[in-house]
Amino acid sequence: MFRTLREDIQTVFARDPAARSTLEVICCYPGLHAIWCHRLAHSLWRYRLRFLARLISHCNRFWTGIEIHPGARIGRRFFIDHGLGVVIGETAEIGDDVLLYQGVVLGGTSLQKGKRHPTVGDNVVVGCGAVALGAITIGDGARIGSGSVVVKPVPQGATVVGIPGRTVEDKHKPVMDLEHGDLPDPVTEAIKLVLERQDRMEETLRMLERATGAAAIEDEERDDQQSDGR
Ligand SMILES: CC(C)(COP(=O)(O)OP(=O)(O)OC[C@H]1O[C@@H](n2cnc3c(N)ncnc32)[C@H](O)[C@@H]1OP(=O)(O)O)[C@@H](O)C(=O)NCCC(=O)NCCS
Numbered sequence: 001m002f003r004t005l006r007e008d009i010q011t012v013f014a015r016d017p018a019a020r021s022t023l024e025v026i027c028c029y030p031g032l033h034a035i036w037c038h039r040l041a042h043s044l045w046r047y048r049l050r051f052l053a054r055l056i057s058h059c060n061r062f063w064t065g066i067e068i069h070p071g072a073r074i075g076r077r078f079f080i081d082h083g084l085g086v087v088i089g090e091t092a093e094i095g096d097d098v099l100l101y102q103g104v105v106l107g108g109t110s111l112q113k114g115k116r117h118p119t120v121g122d123n124v125v126v127g128c129g130a131v132a133l134g135a136i137t138i139g140d141g142a143r144i145g146s147g148s149v150v151v152k153p154v155p156q157g158a159t160v161v162g163i164p165g166r167t168v169e170d171k172h173k174p175v176m177d178l179e180h181g182d183l184p185d186p187v188t189e190a191i192k193l194v195l196e197r198q199d200r201m202e203e204t205l206r207m208l209e210r211a212t213g214a215a216a217i218e219d220e221e222r223d224d225q226q227s228d229g230r
Pocket residue numbers: 082101126127128143144145146147148159160161162168169170171172
């Protein structure tokens with residue numbers, strides 16, 4: 001348990017450059033308080049102590065301004081920065097290393113019981129005020145722009161912005177991934193090219209030989225016919 005608490009505190013330092021000391025992080029980060037309360041509420045929920053779980057989640061909301069349903073499943077190193085106005089629904093599932101900003105809603109669109117909230121992969125960032133609705137999947141490493149409304153699945157690594165969410169090109173990605181173990185060998189490429197050209201020339205030569213051979217035979221036959229005629 002202490003390992004998890006320490007990991008949560010380290011996550012705040014990793015995610016927020018404004019974090020200065022451990023005491024400050026423990027006392028002044030509602031996102032941290034919210035996830036700690038949620039862990040308690042979620043374990044009670046799993047032990048079927050549903051009312052107590054809801055009560056803790058409700059107190060969590062009063063204390064932090066963050067509403068996480070105790071049924072929501074949340075992975076490790078999860079961080080909500082600032083936090084106010086975040087709503088995470090009952091059947092939401094969140095992977096590891098996910099970062100949410102204030103005002104994010106992972107909500108449902110259906111009134112049916114059962115899975116109706118988003119599934120968020122690992123390493124996802126959801127900008128402030130973004131809303132993801134329905135039982136959609138947000139792929140690993142995806143980034144959702146602040147203020148976006150996402151109602152369709154988001155592929156891995158995609159950046160989605162706007163209303164409705166549209167995928168935009170990630171300008172920070174390198175134009176070409178250099179696989180250093182798989183670099184092209186220019187010498188081999190040059191030899192391959194020379195051998196291909198040689199093959200083509202040999203083929204052309206053979207065709208010419210066949211053509212000129214046939215022509216020579218035809219000439220010979222024509223000469224023979226002419227001499228016979230005389
Ligand atoms: C989505 C996000 C991660 C993209 O960042 P990025 O990769 O640096 O993207 P860029 O700034 O290069 O923008 C790419 C395109 O998306 C547009 N865009 C970026 N964020 C947008 C947003 N929230 N809404 C609408 N369009 C947006 C840009 O205008 C740009 O469009 P263009 O290609 O037509 O010029 C970032 O804009 C974002 O919203 N991060 C959330 C941060 C946050 O909520 N912070 C809160 C701190 S309190």
